[in-house]
Amino acid sequence: MECNEFRHWLRTRDIRNNPSPGALAHRLGCIHCQRLYVLDTKAEQGVCQAFASQEMPRKLVGRIDRCLDSL
Secondary structure: OOOHOOOOOOHHOOOOOOOOOHHHHHHHHHHHHHHHHHHHHHHHHHHHOOOOOOOOOOOHHEEEEEEEHHO
């Protein structure tokens, strides 16, 4: 695998799956792609964390309902 192929793989990968053997081998041998992989992985993790579902506090639900009822 070459850098262009690695970048294509990086753009189209599913972070829930393990890297392909070719991508892993290239990443271990190319410092530029290793850095790109680390940055991309951190960005993907940040996006996943930002969109993680969280339960809304009950008091907040009540406040929203009261505000909507007052409209």
